[in-house]
Amino acid sequence: MNVSILDYNAGNLASVYNCFYNLGASVKIITDYKDIASAERLVIPGVGSAKNSINYLKEKKMFNELKLFTETERPILGICLGLQIFANNLNEDGKSEGLGLIDADVEEISIKNNSIISHIGWNKIEINEEITKRLKVKENTYFYFCHSYSLNIRKKAEIIFSNTFFEKKIPALVIKDNFLCAQFHPEKSQSAGSRLLENFLNRL
DSSP states (O other): OEEEEEOSSOOOHHHHHHHHHHTTOEEEEEOSGGGTTTOSSEEEOOOSOHHHHHHHHHHTTHHHHHHHHTTSSSOEEEETHHHHTTSSEEOTTSOEEOOOSSSEEEEESOEETTEEOOEEEEEEBOOOHHHHHHHOOOTTOEEEEEESEEEEESOGGGSEEEEEEESEEEEEEEEETTEEEESSOGGGSHHHHHHHHHHHHTTO
16 A cells, blocks of 8 residues: 655644554655656645645645646545645635635634634544445544634535534535545544544555
């Protein structure tokens, strides 16, 4: 089982690498846009500024390569910011264009006293029958979140997704074709996160 983790100057690379390695995968970190096309399974982690990350992807010629990769049938996993870059538009640190795979915008969760509210810590996700079937995630499973922005999804019928609740409903999982993405951090979510990553490995 081969996994390529994209280094786009915004990743929680070591933790993600170690999780897949401990699951028995052959893991490599890729830094060149040319390596995206040959990836068997592609993982896009993410911790950092949305605008800076999008600019980096474009500067390093990764942006268009990611668009091309989404048209293949090979599995893609996006984590946190690595999920958000697949929306239409991101609004963190100014507006930036996303990859447009998900018909959504990325907006702040909430603002109180002129400060953006952050969702940090363990929270359970809403489970439906389809997610249970595909991912073997049980009801009341907790995952670790760390983010201040979330998806505002428009065409909800086109995708399968799961919510969590913090200030409002927040999409926690998105499944579309070969695409699996999580707003939470499976690499920080102990056994529940490991099960989700193992499921991702077995999708090909």
